[in-house]
Amino acid sequence: MKLSALGTAATCALLFAVRLGASQAVALTLSAVETHADNRMELKLFLNAPSSSAPAGLQWTFRLPPGLEIVGIEAGEAVNKAGKKLACKGAKCIVYGLNRTTIPNGPIAVLKIKVDQSLAGGGRPVPFEYQPHGRARTLPEIQLADAVAASLDGKLITVEPTSPRPIR
Numbered sequence: 001m002k003l004s005a006l007g008t009a010a011t012c013a014l015l016f017a018v019r020l021g022a023s024q025a026v027a028l029t030l031s032a033v034e035t036h037a038d039n040r041m042e043l044k045l046f047l048n049a050p051s052s053s054a055p056a057g058l059q060w061t062f063r064l065p066p067g068l069e070i071v072g073i074e075a076g077e078a079v080n081k082a083g084k085k086l087a088c089k090g091a092k093c094i095v096y097g098l099n100r101t102t103i104p105n106g107p108i109a110v111l112k113i114k115v116d117q118s119l120a121g122g123g124r125p126v127p128f129e130y131q132p133h134g135r136a137r138t139l140p141e142i143q144l145a146d147a148v149a150a151s152l153d154g155k156l157i158t159v160e161p162t163s164p165r166p167i168r
Contacts, residue, residue: 024053025158026149028060028108030142039117040071043142045109047078053157054102055149057084062091063143067116076107092146100152113142 031044049055064070073093075086081104084097095108149157 024050025160026053026055026058027160027162028058028144028147029162030144031107033142039115041113041115043111043113044076044107045111045144046076046106047103047108048105049103049149049157053151054104055157056097056100056102056152057150058093058095058103058108058148060093060147061145062093062111063145064091064113065141068142069114069116070111071114072112074110074112076109078104078106078108081106102152111142 026047026049029046029048031046033041033043035041045060047055047058062070062073070091073086073088075084075095079086079095082097082101083099084095084101084103086093086095086109088094093109095103144162147159147162149159151157
């Protein structure tokens with residue numbers, strides 16, 4: 001009788017530990033888009049992670065709809081603060097560093113985009129607007145894909161999916 005109670009308690013403890021581990025995911029979120037008069041836009045990618053799951057390295061890919069072109073991607077404040085480097089080839093980016101520092105919460109990248117003139121409609125910047133979940137999305141979106149985070153000891157950290165930013 002005591003053995004089965006111990007087994008049940010151990011199973012409950014294990015399930016609780018797995019649940020705690022699952023809640024320690026890293027979140028990457030896209031900011032609202034800043035539009036500029038010259039058909040250029042900027043948006044930031046933010047890291048939000050519990051201190052126990054702060055990553056030492058990150059990798060992701062920006063996915064943009066036709067008519068938008070990446071003109072630059074710069075390291076955000078959180079990357080610089082950690083003494084890391086941001087390297088991007090096209091839309092694929094990696095944050096790395098030869099140090100034992102984790103990346104703090106905050107902006108990790110600033111994406112600079114140019115809008116095709118045919119989308120901008122005569123020199124006006126294209127407005128972007130975030131729409132909460134539950135609304136129909138029929139508009140093209142800026143998305144984040146293939147996100148990976150790694151701990152100081154090289155283990156993978158779960159990255160939560162992000163909400164895309166629709167073009168309006």
